[in-house]
Amino acid sequence: MTELNPKTRNKLTVPENRLAGSDSCQNCGTELQGPYCHYCGQPDKNFFRFFPALLREMMGDLLDYDSRLTRTMKPLLFQPGKIATDYMQGRRFRYTSPVRLYLFSSIIFFVLASFITNLSISEAVSESAIGHAKTVTTESIPPSSETKVQTDAEDKEHNWAEPIFKIDLESDASGASEDIDLPFLPQSLNSWINAELAKSEIKSAAIEEDPSLITNKIFDLLPMTIFALLPVFALLLKAFYVFTKRYYTEHLIFALYNHSFLFVLAIIILLFTTGMGAAVANGWISEAGWLFTISGWLTVLLWIWMGIYLWLALKRYYQQGWLMTSVKYLGIGFLYIVVLSLVTTLIAVISFLLL
Numbered sequence: 001m002t003e004l005n006p007k008t009r010n011k012l013t014v015p016e017n018r019l020a021g022s023d024s025c026q027n028c029g030t031e032l033q034g035p036y037c038h039y040c041g042q043p044d045k046n047f048f049r050f051f052p053a054l055l056r057e058m059m060g061d062l063l064d065y066d067s068r069l070t071r072t073m074k075p076l077l078f079q080p081g082k083i084a085t086d087y088m089q090g091r092r093f094r095y096t097s098p099v100r101l102y103l104f105s106s107i108i109f110f111v112l113a114s115f116i117t118n119l120s121i122s123e124a125v126s127e128s129a130i131g132h133a134k135t136v137t138t139e140s141i142p143p144s145s146e147t148k149v150q151t152d153a154e155d156k157e158h159n160w161a162e163p164i165f166k167i168d169l170e171s172d173a174s175g176a177s178e179d180i181d182l183p184f185l186p187q188s189l190n191s192w193i194n195a196e197l198a199k200s201e202i203k204s205a206a207i208e209e210d211p212s213l214i215t216n217k218i219f220d221l222l223p224m225t226i227f228a229l230l231p232v233f234a235l236l237l238k239a240f241y242v243f244t245k246r247y248y249t250e251h252l253i254f255a256l257y258n259h260s261f262l263f264v265l266a267i268i269i270l271l272f273t274t275g276m277g278a279a280v281a282n283g284w285i286s287e288a289g290w291l292f293t294i295s296g297w298l299t300v301l302l303w304i305w306m307g308i309y310l311w312l313a314l315k316r317y318y319q320q321g322w323l324m325t326s327v328k329y330l331g332i333g334f335l336y337i338v339v340l341s342l343v344t345t346l347i348a349v350i351s352f353l354l355l
Helices: 006-011 051-063 067-076 082-088 098-139 145-158 187-197 201-208 212-240 248-281 290-318 322-354
Strands: none
Touching: 067 248, 082 248, 082 290, 098 212, 098 248, 145 248, 187 201, 187 322, 201 212, 212 322, 248 290, 290 322
């Protein structure tokens, strides 16, 4: 056992034999044969240490930010299908686990996307308010016909004239709205839906005033919905590769790593495009300059790489011919895009109802 100086020993709030350096594991009591317990895996570490070092270790445990993450990023971004293949062949410890990597990348993406979206909305609303204030000011001066045309054009440009999100209910001959009756839902839920839809104009006006109301609600629902779609994507893979005799888990691992790649690349694209937009807005670079032109081409190349990557990942992981892989790539991609479109529309409607 590690010897402690008297000053440290007097400050202890736990028995000295429960500190690191003991002969047995502090968790399960198994006799230690090294820095890790061979029975339960707990490290023999002392938490009575300098706080920054302890905080760094805790963050490392939380985010798995160690050599495994750095070893994961390079093949994740530049070697399609390699991580999933290695993982299924038993080379797992060198990489971040698929679930942890998916959760980490998706959380960062949705937080960043929500922040950028709300920032853009705030800027748009501010510009609209400034434009409206200018219009009100010029109304006190009798405008000439030319000035009036210009003022009307500016008002149309800055004013949020049309609601951003509105649901129009069908009306009967008398003009009254007809209730929606979905037979696969209980009557209580149908009643709630109709009650919320009856508030459509009020909600649309609120969204027009503050569009972040609907975007925040959408971003609240979207992360868990996309996560719930992972098994659906794995089922698509299972259906298209049914004769490969792979287990469903193998398709799910592939889905997790490829969705993680999509989130990481989307984060890079968001940061890059937002940074370039901020540089233009602050006058650091010009839209007509070579730097902005190159950045535009780089963004296009990243989007192209996204599509190529997924195609190559299918080829490497499932080891089928180029023609068969291409056909299945187009089929899986088309069906999954249809599912995503339907689900995204449903999320938007649900978000509107929940306002």
